[in-house]
Amino acid sequence: MAGVWVFAENYEHGLELLQIGRSLADKTGVELTAFACGDKEVGQQYIYYGAHQVFILPPLAEDQPLETYVPAIAEVARQEDPDIFLFAATLRGKEIAARVAARLNTGLCSECIELDIKDNKLEMKRVLYGGAALQTIICKTRPQMATIPVHTFTSVTDLDNTRQGIIKEFDPISSTPVKVRDRQPRAQESGDITRSRVLVCVGRGVEKEEDLKLARELAEILGGDLACTRPIAEELHWMPQETYIGLSGQTVKPELYIGLGISGQIQHTTGIRDSRIICTINKDEDAPIFKISDYGIVGDLYKVVPFLSQELARLKKK
Secondary structure, eight states: OOOEEEEOSSHHHHHHHHHHHHHHHHHHTOOEEEEEESOHHHHHHHHHTTOSEEEEEOOOOTTOOGGGGHHHHHHHHHHHOOSEEEEEOSHHHHHHHHHHHHHHTOOEEOSEEEEEEETTEEEEEEEEGGGTEEEEEEOOSSSEEEEEOTTSSOOOOOOOTTOOOEEEEOOOOOOOSOOOOOOOOOOOOSOOGGGOSEEEEEOTTOOSGGGHHHHHHHHHHTTOEEEEOHIIIIISOOSOGGGBBSTTSBOOOOSEEEEESOOOOHHHHTTTTTOSEEEEEESOTTOGGGGGOSEEEESOHHHHHHHHHHHHHHHHHO
């Protein structure tokens, strides 16, 4: 029994997994193990944040993809037999998790949003049918594996730099037939909305592309960023794809979310459910989004938003 293991390709996501991993390990009375990709200092930080043991994966060569780690991760898991193995559900994290699960001949529950221990088994919950249903899964094979969407859980915060743990370093990873010939980063036209404290989000209620300036001005006054629903980005192409929120887009957790002209279909609201405050402006008083809003204004956004921006700007000058 090797306890609860977590793998994330970067430090921030690792701290999120340590939070839920620590909770599960405490409930089952086992130890918590984390992986750090090529950085012993990160490994030491993971111990300060609650890991009992950290595996340091060796740095990869420029032409080696992250998936090069799969055989090594699978082999150490086969030898030490963890109870639970959690992966951050980034694009590469999900691929690594699937490959490791296949090598270990075990199940993998993807995109889990809730985890708990019931009758000594890991109970995993994930959203189905565009958010219309919640599926509960229990894996009968070992290890019980799941991928966790980033920002599902808060990062662990109880730092203790006196905490002791075990750090184990892997031997250099042997070469694989897969080589990275070139990297061409995708041009990102906007900031990372998953990190924004304030978001102003536009929907189909905005009639013309040039009208986005109303929402953009409001976002600037509030010191926030502009986001949108899927149709605005994928159908109308008014905004970059990385700015749309929803089940197939970004999941956000701002301090303040303001929705403009958004009806509130489940595909969108799934991505904003963890917002601290949700404010809605919509002329349709029966719009579903009002049901999840902390504050709502029934009115024409073309009248409400300019007035709101004017008043906020006036208050800032005081």
